[in-house]
Amino acid sequence: MMDTFAALAHGMAVAVQPMNLLYALIGVFLGTAVGVLPGIGPALTVALLLPVTYKLDPGGSLIMFAGIYYGGMYGGSTTAILINTPGESASMATALEGNKMAKAGRGGPALATSAIGSFVAGTIATIGLAFLAPWLVDFAVRFGPEDYFALMCVAFVTVSATFGDSPIRGLTSLFIGLTLGLVGIDKLTGQARLAFAVPELLDGVEVTTLAVGLFAVGEALYVASRRHHTEEKLEPVRGSLWMTKEDWKRSWRPWLRGTMFGFPIGALPAGGAEIPTFLSYSTEKRLTKHPEEFGKGAIEGVAGPEAANNASAAGTLVPLLTLGLPTSATAAMMLAGFQQYGLNPGPLLFAERPDLVWGLIASLFIANCMLLVLNLPLVGLWVRLLAIPQPWLYAGILVFATMGTIAAKPSVVELSMLAGFGVLGFLMRRFDFPIAPVVVGLILGPIAESQLRRALAISLGDPMTLVQSPISATLLGVALIALLAPFVLKGLGRFKANED
Amino acid sequence: MTSGDPVQPPRRVDRAGIVIAALLAATAAVLVWDARGLQSTAMYGMGPEAMPVVVASGLALLAIGNFVDALRGSLPARESADPVPVVLILVGLALLIAIIGFGGGFILATSALFVTTSAAFGRRAILVDSVIAIVMSTLIYLAFDRLLTLSLPTGPLERLL
Numbered sequence: 251m252m253d254t255f256a257a258l259a260h261g262m263a264v265a266v267q268p269m270n271l272l273y274a275l276i277g278v279f280l281g282t283a284v285g286v287l288p289g290i291g292p293a294l295t296v297a298l299l300l301p302v303t304y305k306l307d308p309g310g311s312l313i314m315f316a317g318i319y320y321g322g323m324y325g326g327s328t329t330a331i332l333i334n335t336p337g338e339s340a341s342m343a344t345a346l347e348g349n350k351m352a353k354a355g356r357g358g359p360a361l362a363t364s365a366i367g368s369f370v371a372g373t374i375a376t377i378g379l380a381f382l383a384p385w386l387v388d389f390a391v392r393f394g395p396e397d398y399f400a401l402m403c404v405a406f407v408t409v410s411a412t413f414g415d416s417p418i419r420g421l422t423s424l425f426i427g428l429t430l431g432l433v434g435i436d437k438l439t440g441q442a443r444l445a446f447a448v449p450e451l452l453d454g455v456e457v458t459t460l461a462v463g464l465f466a467v468g469e470a471l472y473v474a475s476r477r478h479h480t481e482e483k484l485e486p487v488r489g490s491l492w493m494t495k496e497d498w499k500r501s502w503r504p505w506l507r508g509t510m511f512g513f514p515i516g517a518l519p520a521g522g523a524e525i526p527t528f529l530s531y532s533t534e535k536r537l538t539k540h541p542e543e544f545g546k547g548a549i550e551g552v553a554g555p556e557a558a559n560n561a562s563a564a565g566t567l568v569p570l571l572t573l574g575l576p577t578s579a580t581a582a583m584m585l586a587g588f589q590q591y592g593l594n595p596g597p598l599l600f601a602e603r604p605d606l607v608w609g610l611i612a613s614l615f616i617a618n619c620m621l622l623v624l625n626l627p628l629v630g631l632w633v634r635l636l637a638i639p640q641p642w643l644y645a646g647i648l649v650f651a652t653m654g655t656i657a658a659k660p661s662v663v664e665l666s667m668l669a670g671f672g673v674l675g676f677l678m679r680r681f682d683f684p685i686a687p688v689v690v691g692l693i694l695g696p697i698a699e700s701q702l703r704r705a706l707a708i709s710l711g712d713p714m715t716l717v718q719s720p721i722s723a724t725l726l727g728v729a730l731i732a733l734l735a736p737f738v739l740k741g742l743g744r745f746k747a748n749e750d
Numbered sequence: 751m752t753s754g755d756p757v758q759p760p761r762r763v764d765r766a767g768i769v770i771a772a773l774l775a776a777t778a779a780v781l782v783w784d785a786r787g788l789q790s791t792a793m794y795g796m797g798p799e800a801m802p803v804v805v806a807s808g809l810a811l812l813a814i815g816n817f818v819d820a821l822r823g824s825l826p827a828r829e830s831a832d833p834v835p836v837v838l839i840l841v842g843l844a845l846l847i848a849i850i851g852f853g854g855g856f857i858l859a860t861s862a863l864f865v866t867t868s869a870a871f872g873r874r875a876i877l878v879d880s881v882i883a884i885v886m887s888t889l890i891y892l893a894f895d896r897l898l899t900l901s902l903p904t905g906p907l908e909r910l911l
Contacts, residue, residue: 305898415826418815422774425808429777436798437786444784444801467843474835474870531898641871642882645864648839649887652846652863653856653902657894660903662851669843676836681766682826700803706795 254516255660258380261608265616270313273306274613277314278620281321286328286336286632287643289473292563293579293689294465295322298459299588301654308591309606313613315587319580320372320617323563324625327364332357333484340523341560343531347544347551352485354547360491363501363549364556366493370502371509371557372618375564378513379571380611384600386572391597396705396716398573400725402698405519407732417736419683424596426674427691428457438703450663457586457693458560459655461579463668464685466651466673469643473675477640484636491626498636499554504534508557516565519577523562530558561572564614571595574697579686582693643688767820774813781806835870844868855905861885 266269272342280302284295299318299679302310330341331348351360370565393401408425408539413419445451511526511533534550535541544551567584569575574596588595593603600607638646643702655668661705678685709715717723776898781802790797817826842863849859862884873879884907891908894900902908 265876301900302898304900416779416819418812418819421808422770422812422816425774425805425812426777429781429806432781432802439789439827441798442790443798444781467839470867471836471839474831474839474867475831477835477871478832577911578773631856639873641868641873641879644871645867645879645883646886648842648867649860649864649883649890652843652860653894656850656856656859657900658900660850662847665843665847667842670848672843673840680828680831681770682828695805702801703796707825709795 255386255599257384257604257608260604260614262581262608262615263614264309264605264609265313268405270310270609271611273310273314274317274616275408275620277625278316278321279317279714281318282325282621282628282632283321283623283635284318284326285322285325286635287325287638287647288329288333288636289650290322290328290470290647291341291465291580292310292319292322293461293686294469295319296580296583296587297458297461297465298650298654300590301657302355302582303587304590304657308593308728312587312606312610313592315584316610316613317617317620319563319584319623319706320368320560320614322580322726323560324365324368324621325632326725327368327559328361328625328629329636331485331552332487332633333365333574338610340562341525342524343527343555344552344559346531347548348546349485351549351552352487352547355486356547356549357487358491359549360547360552361487361629362491362493363497363553364540367501367505367508367557367693368560369618369622370505371512371559371561372564372613374506374509374666375516375561376618377515379564379614380496380567382517383567383572383607383611386568387597389601390573391722393597394574394703394705394719395708396583396719397721397725399701399705400716400722400729401519401575402571402694402701403729404725404732405569405577405690405694406698407729408519408576409690410684412736415434417733419681420428420687423678423683423685423687425429425692428695428742429459429607429696430688431692439620439699450659450661454696455667455692456658456664457485457582457589457689458658459668460671460692461583461689462651462654462680464675464688465579466647467668467672468679468685470648470651470673471676472679473640473644475680476550484633486706487633491629497549498550500538500540502552503537506556507533508559509561511562512558512563515648516562516577517568519564519569519573519575523559523566523578526558526562527555529531530554563706567614571610573599576690576693582686582689585693629745640725672740713720756796762823764820764823764825767816771801771813771817771820772833774816774885778806778809778813781809838870847911849905850903852903854901855908856891857884857887857907858905859903860890 274298280299281295298320302316324394326341327344330345331352334345334349347630348360410420414420433451435452442452496675505616508530511530534554535544538550566581569577570581655664705715773789785799785802788799790799845862846859860885865879891902894902
């Protein structure tokens with residue numbers, strides 16, 4: 251307990267250095283500005299802004315990341331409320347009620363309750379992260395390679411199969427990611443796999459190229475292909491920005507309940523903010539004193555899911571920082587950010603670079619405060635960004651997306667891969683395959699393989715080692731149940747549809 | 751998903767689903783073919799060829815699963831898609847790659863992408879967009895080159911700066 255306070259105080263001392271404060275501010279600002287663009291979720295925001303941090307030192311860059319991460323989430327909810335295009339499924343609940351509020355001229359309070367709710371939830375969840383992380387690290391140092399492998403199996407299954415609409419399509423996405431993860435030189439034997447004698451492929455597939463291709467290029471192609479369907483309508487923010495006393499009274503309980511849903515579910519290696527946001531939405535719908543307003547713009551329906559969304563975002567940092575386990579596309583991008591400096595999150599990083607880890611956690615608090623101060627007064631600026639005509643907006647997004655690859659590796663092969671992943675992302679959207687499992691598969695696949703091979707090398711090739719460790723046996727059991735459950739209970743995947 | 755237009759009737763063999771299943775099966779075959787060229791040097795445990803075979807088996811199973819879904823026609827309904835803008839954007843990406851590949855530089859390459867994408871989204875003012883694109887990519891180039899000291903590909907236009 252005291253250790254946590256000491257570590258957090260030390261982290262705060264790192265985070266409040268003027269340069270680091272500046273990085274956090276730039277991160278928050280850029281994150282919101284990019285996240286507010288329609289169709290761009292937090293994962294893509296982080297992926298697009300990764301090149302900006304290339305030349306920074308790891309500490310400053312991770313702090314900027316924390317800001318980009320939270321900023322992207324704030325920006326996403328602004329878009330969801332004002333034009334009803336949730337950049338990601340976690341903002342869907344927000345869009346449901348928030349956009350109705352905006353249409354009814356209550357866009358200001360909707361934005362306010364989402365901003366303050368995100369602040370409350372983010373702060374509580376970050377405190378949760380600070381206290382849970384050291385405890386989990388103590389536990390994780392005892393993990394052997396077979397336990398890590400089993401843990402990754404759990405993550406693979408829950409991210410792809412358990413909570414999606416179709417386990418088959420989710421697993422297909424995961425295996426596409428695993429296949430891409432095989433490309434390149436095998437680290438243990440130095441042999442090239444799936445490189446087809448193309449030298450650029452020997453280094454493997456870049457996570458950022460994949461993510462930007464799937465998310466940015468894929469999204470642009472998809473929106474272009476169905477431009478004739480929908481006309482997006484930007485709701486102007488009319489009336490007061492501020493919440494009335496009544497609004498406060500109706501908001502604070504949903505904020506806290508949303509946090510209670512979001513943080514634990516985010517912290518489990520189950521991934522995704524969808525479940526907690528929808529749980530929160532249906533809970534608020536059940537508990538509200540104004541059931542007639544639901545579906546027409548109930549403030550509880552914005553406050554709860556927004557809090558759940560932010561709390562679960564902080565929750566996903568628990569497995570990411572303590573175990574190196576990304577359970578969402580955004581967390582996978584954060585991991586890519588660590589990896590560009592050769593840092594591997596996990597128990598070792600807490601021991602070796604406490605300044606980095608705790609500086610990052612402390613920056614999350616700071617980023618949250620900055621967002622609260624920045625977001626409401628600057629809402630007029632964000633709204634103006636939303637008003638960019640669609641042709642220029644997507645043209646700009648594509649230029650920005652390719653720029654990252656051009657800056658990192660200006661080769662014809664790399665750019666062709668970017669375009670290819672764009673087509674893949676387009677097809678996956680069109681045929682309703684989830685995208686996040688591909689990114690998680692690419693980034694975790696090689697790690698899982700090396701842990702498994704290490705475990706088997708230690709056990710002299712005896713596969714029983716996987717079930718002899720109690721941790722690993724339990725986790726593999728969990729993974730198996732999580733894999734079979736959706737097939738057995740066909741209703742589980744459909745419960746989301748029943749919510750609304 | 752909003753849908754207001756004719757979606758295909760359910761419970762019919764979905765041809766796109768069959769193609770997806772075939773592509774997955776083909777990927778599995780490529781994985782196995784590639785893994786056969788690897789030498790297992792590990793004395794104990796798994797060599798480099800084991801994981802590709804595992805992934806290939808998974809892909810093969812999923813190919814069957816997707817095939818069954820396609821036969822049952824239980825894929826989610828799709829809205830009609832307009833291929834023209836998609837092709838236009840892909841042409842833009844191809845132009846970008848070609849210009850970078852032949853040393854045309856960052857500004858020309860990204861401007862080409864900007865103009866084609868903007869056209870794909872329905873704008874017809876190609877001249878205006880070209881001017882906007884060139885100004886914007888020049889500013890980006892200067893920001894990256896001078897401020898962040900990241901080197902972007904140079905071509906005839908960049909050398910003038």
